[in-house]
Amino acid sequence: MSTDRAPLWLKLAAAGGLAFMHLPILLIFVYAFTTEDKSYQWPPPGLTLKWFAVTWNRPDVWEALGLSLRVAAISTAIALVLGTLCAAAVSRARFFGREAVSLLVILPIALPGIITGISLRSAFNIMDIPFSFWTIVLGHATFCVVVVYNNAVARFRRTSGSLIEASMDLGANSFQTFQHVILPNIATALLAGGMLAFALSFDEVIVTTFTAGQQQTLPIWMLEELVRPRQRPVTNVVAMVVVLVTFLPILGAYYLTRGTETVAGQGK
Amino acid sequence: MTDTVPDTPRSGPLVRLSDLLWRNPRLTVFLLLAPPALWLGIVYLGALFALLAQSFFSIDEFSGLIVYELTLKTYGELFTPANLDIIIRTVVMAASVTVAAAIISFPIAYYAARYARGRWKAVFYIGVMLPLWSSYLVKVYSWKLILAKEGILNWLFETLHLSWLLNAYLSLPVVGGNSLSVSWTGTFLVFLYVWLPFMVLPVQASLERVPPTMLEASGDLGATPGQTFRHVLLPLALPGVIAGSIFTFSLTLGDYIIPQIVGSSRRFIGQAVYSYQGTAGNIPLAAAFAVVPIVIMGIYLWVAKKKGAFDAL
Numbered sequence: 164m165s166t167d168r169a170p171l172w173l174k175l176a177a178a179g180g181l182a183f184m185h186l187p188i189l190l191i192f193v194y195a196f197t198t199e200d201k202s203y204q205w206p207p208p209g210l211t212l213k214w215f216a217v218t219w220n221r222p223d224v225w226e227a228l229g230l231s232l233r234v235a236a237i238s239t240a241i242a243l244v245l246g247t248l249c250a251a252a253v254s255r256a257r258f259f260g261r262e263a264v265s266l267l268v269i270l271p272i273a274l275p276g277i278i279t280g281i282s283l284r285s286a287f288n289i290m291d292i293p294f295s296f297w298t299i300v301l302g303h304a305t306f307c308v309v310v311v312y313n314n315a316v317a318r319f320r321r322t323s324g325s326l327i328e329a330s331m332d333l334g335a336n337s338f339q340t341f342q343h344v345i346l347p348n349i350a351t352a353l354l355a356g357g358m359l360a361f362a363l364s365f366d367e368v369i370v371t372t373f374t375a376g377q378q379q380t381l382p383i384w385m386l387e388e389l390v391r392p393r394q395r396p397v398t399n400v401v402a403m404v405v406v407l408v409t410f411l412p413i414l415g416a417y418y419l420t421r422g423t424e425t426v427a428g429q430g431k
Numbered sequence: 432m433t434d435t436v437p438d439t440p441r442s443g444p445l446v447r448l449s450d451l452l453w454r455n456p457r458l459t460v461f462l463l464l465a466p467p468a469l470w471l472g473i474v475y476l477g478a479l480f481a482l483l484a485q486s487f488f489s490i491d492e493f494s495g496l497i498v499y500e501l502t503l504k505t506y507g508e509l510f511t512p513a514n515l516d517i518i519i520r521t522v523v524m525a526a527s528v529t530v531a532a533a534i535i536s537f538p539i540a541y542y543a544a545r546y547a548r549g550r551w552k553a554v555f556y557i558g559v560m561l562p563l564w565s566s567y568l569v570k571v572y573s574w575k576l577i578l579a580k581e582g583i584l585n586w587l588f589e590t591l592h593l594s595w596l597l598n599a600y601l602s603l604p605v606v607g608g609n610s611l612s613v614s615w616t617g618t619f620l621v622f623l624y625v626w627l628p629f630m631v632l633p634v635q636a637s638l639e640r641v642p643p644t645m646l647e648a649s650g651d652l653g654a655t656p657g658q659t660f661r662h663v664l665l666p667l668a669l670p671g672v673i674a675g676s677i678f679t680f681s682l683t684l685g686d687y688i689i690p691q692i693v694g695s696s697r698r699f700i701g702q703a704v705y706s707y708q709g710t711a712g713n714i715p716l717a718a719a720f721a722v723v724p725i726v727i728m729g730i731y732l733w734v735a736k737k738k739g740a741f742d743a744l
Contacts, residue, residue, distance in 0.1 A: 168546075169542060169545075169546040173542055174542065176538035176539075177538045177541075177542035180535050180536065180538060180539040180627075180631075181539060181555070183535070183627070184559070184562040184624075184627060185558070185562060187570065187573035187577060187624065188561075188562065188565060188573055190573055190576060190577065191572070194576055202579070202581050203575070203582050204581045204582075205576075205581065205583040205586045206583075206586070245466055245467040245471075248463045248464070248466055249463070249464065249467040249468075251463050252463035252464040255456070255460060255463070264464065264468065267468070267472070267476070268467070270471075270475070271471075273677065273681060274685070274724070274725060274728060275681055275684050275701065275724050275728075276682075276685055276686075277685040277686070277687055277704055277705065277721070278482070278685060278721050279475070279478075279479075281482060281708055281717060281718070282478035282479045282481065282482035282721075283474075283478045284708070285478070285481055285482050285485060285708075285714060286477060286478035286481045286482075304470075305470070305474055305475050308470075308471065337448075337449040337452050337453060337459075338445060338449060359564070363564075366566045366567055366568075368567060368568055368688065369685075369686070369688065382566070382567075382568050385566075385568045385569070385572070386568060386688065389568065389572055389575065389692050390691070390692065402568075402569045402572050402573075405566045405569050406566065409564055409565055409566055410561060412564075413557075413560055413564045414557070417560060421553075
């Protein structure tokens with residue numbers, strides 16, 4: 164094996180894999196401009212910007228978007244608090260049930276979403292809680308905790324304990340140490356985790372179908388359109404916008420956690 | 432002292448609390464842990480147990496009402512041929528998706544871990560992260576466009592004069608169907624596409640930890656690239672593959688949207704759960720069906736833990 168040149172087949176296989184992951188999404192960008200509105204005809208018979216104006220004037224799209232943004236913002240806030248607390252506890256000490264805690268955090272995404280959804284729904288039914296904005300948030304916050312937790316726990320692991328001890332030795336109390344030493348250290352990890360949690364919540368559909376009553380989040384709106392297409396071009400435009408909007412937090416999260424890569428073989 | 436942290440009062444309730452926390456690490460951990468543990472314990476585990484409890488009830492066949500008596504009757508219904516069929520179909524699909532995802536993701540992950548440097552490293556990382564976090568429904572929707580009768584894939588086959596090949600494939604039993612968008616293959620492709628990034632990342636993470644010198648040593652000792660792959664690289668990458676397979680397997684087991692939008696009328700576990708709790712109103716059977724993926728994933732996670740897959744997450 165030569166040391167640093169990749170064999171051609173490996174390059175091709177890797178490039179092919181990446182292309183497989185990206186071409187379908189790019190296809191949607193083309194469909195957003197098509198003049199055809201009755202079928203999914205390829206190649207598009209013509210290109211137009213008309214559907215952007217049509218979508219802009221659809222109140223149902225705006226309502227769904229607004230609800231999704233509000234749900235995502237509040238769920239992310241809850242997840243940030245819970246995820247950070249949990250990460251701090253797990254990284255600080257070895258205690259009885261430590262493994263159980265990390266399992267508990269990971270369970271809501273390790274188990275299929277439909278189980279989280281249906282359990283929450285039946286619990287709401289048993290306790291006679293009517294479906295509302297808050298039932299959606301309850302579900303979303305539960306599975307968003309893990310994303311924040313994962314980011315925070317990785318950063319805590321790299322934050323040296325002697326920094327905290329030094330701060331205490333210099334006379335700061337626990338709260339000052341948190342504010343001036345711990346928080347600046349974990350801030351970018353929290354921001355990254357928060358952005359990913361936001362993206363996760365903004366996109367969630369499986370749990371939401373069970374915990375939403377009459378309200379439509381944007382993914383629920385899309386699902387309706389997928390099952391019973393009413394105006395295909397509007398769906399195309401919304402799909403393209405959703406892709407563009409979710410790209411931003413992901414790129415943001417990447418730039419915030421960058422610079423932590425390691426040399427091959429040197430990882431933990 | 433006061434010079435270094437000027438805004439520090441040396442007494443007061445906050446300071447006493449701070450001192451108390453410092454002297455009692457156990458109390459600190461307890462206080463940190465209480466809110467998330469309560470939330471997950473009550474909201475999540477509570478709901479989960481409420482669901483599991485319902486699976487031990489049964490439904491009265493005449494009135495359609497739930498009978499609140501403990502029974503295993505509902506679990507018995509899982510083993511009727513029709514329901515057993517659904518379970519087997521779902522597990523086979525999950526397994527095929529997992530294997531295919533592992534095969535496709537390996538070259539991507541290996542190239543990214545071993546050869547990509549600097550800017551290319553970033554390209555690969557973002558190249559996997561973007562599809563991973565892109566909207567799930569948008570991804571499913573894109574395949575509805577691709578697999579449609581008038582869509583790009585059929586057009587491609589026609590332009591290349593290969594329609595006969597596609598038709599021959601579609602006439603095969605099981606994997607074929609009237610068209611790609613209502614065939615097993617269509618469902619498989621969408622599942623594979625949607626969950627693939629979940630496999631690439633952990634595999635790449637495990638490959639990053641393989642020292643290149645180890646592969647060189649294997650080559651120096653006379654192993655062919657194939658032997659190096661089988662005896663050195665693959666065992667070291669296995670925890671990553673297992674970690675990735677947890678995602679692909681679990682996500683496929685519980686999904687009810689993809690087979691509903693792209694696929695034949697033959698149902699999967701997720702669809703069964705959804706329809707039993709919804710239109711049919713048979714919550715006990717829905718709950719019993721929901722236990723199936725939990726049990727399968729429980730076994731899976733237990734095995735994965737033994738193989739050390741969680742270190743690669």
